[in-house]
Amino acid sequence: MSGVQNGTGAVARRLQLGTQLRRLREASGVTREDAGYEIRASESKISRMELGRVGFKQRDVADLLTLYGVVQEAERSALLSLVGETNTPAWWQTYGEVVPPWFQTYLGLEEAAKEISSYEVQFIHGLLQTEDYARAVCLLGNPTAPAEEIDRRVAVRMRRQHILHAPTGPQVLAVMDEAALRRPCGGPEVMRRQLLRLIELAALPRLTLLVMPLGVGGLAAESGAFTVLGFGGSADLPDQVYLEQFTTAIYLDKPAEVAEYDSVLRRLRAGSLSPEATLGLLREALRDL
Missing domain, CATH: 1.10.260.40 (lambda repressor-like DNA-binding domains)
Incomplete structure (x- = not known):
């Protein structure tokens, strides 16, 4: 064991x-x-x-x-x-009405992971969002939801971010398409605070933040958004690929499937800006608002 x-x-x-x-x-x-x-x-x-x-x-x-x-x-x-x-209750069970079972599985894996590697096309990754940006994203997906429900969805997203600062938290690789930075989700002021937040988070020692610039090949369209959750090679807990859909999610854990997405991540890293150039692009996007 x-x-x-x-x-x-x-x-x-x-x-x-x-x-x-x-x-x-x-x-x-x-x-x-x-x-x-x-x-x-x-x-x-x-x-x-x-x-x-x-x-x-x-x-x-x-x-x-x-x-x-x-x-x-x-x-x-x-x-x-x-x-x-x-069967130990998890913190997100108190948010059961806004956290579907298929996403509860992801939350557990995210907390247990030693490495979290993601590629996002449309939005900033949930672990890196400000509260206002998260609220704007939740409203886009749930335009008729009451304010209390939106507040609880945002609270879940904010609670997830504790792992970024936990002493034993994971190594995080976040690759984002530049389009996610340029899309004015929530308006210019919300985006300004979000970009400032990304610049701040980029200094965290366990976080690598990279941007895939516009006009680079067709890789973004080919892969779509995904997350690879790594568990340090544990034989009892295989690495997982998480693919979120509108009302459900797909989890892949066969070694060949995970290896395919690891390969895509390597190509994404190769095609992305360096961490230093990514910071430069974030500051440029901030000036363009």
Whole structure:
């Protein structure tokens, strides 16, 4: 269980435990259908458990371990001890009405990640937004929402940013298309404060901020926005690619898929301005407002 570390959060623990159960099931030659029958559940429930999409019950995990031939007390205890941690309430659960389940998974992964690498085309990345800019973005996506709902959506975005200053926070690479800097989201004054914020954040030691300038190839249109979440090569918690859509999200964790997006990130970095030139462009965009 060397890949399991303290403080990684309930979502990450569910993924770790699910991965362990899948490996044990496959090693024992048990099908998902048979595993589901053992715990009075469906094959799809076993699939969701192995993907870390649902919580775990102590009895279900104990029964599955027995089915998979895990009889050594030390191994059983190590896995069963994770069950309680997979169901620990997270801070965003108090915002459940504005945080859909598919995004709750992302929030857990974001908090657990050792590296967060993203490419944004339309907007500034959520981790780097000012409160006013975040409110303008939320209003664009939810124009008829009441003010209280918008406030809570913005509060979630602001709370996420704590990881930027946490002592054990992740390394962050944020690549943005220049169009995101030039789009006057919220108006000139909101954009002015947002650009000043980016200039301030660029000084953080764990943040690399790069801009892909306008007129550089067709890579932006080819890839679209995405985020790669890295977990330090843990065998129990594979790296993930997050692709957000309008009402849902796609999570990719197969090594070949993640490698493809890592390759795109390398090309994006090669085509972007250097950190120093990025600062120059931010100041230029500020002057142009």
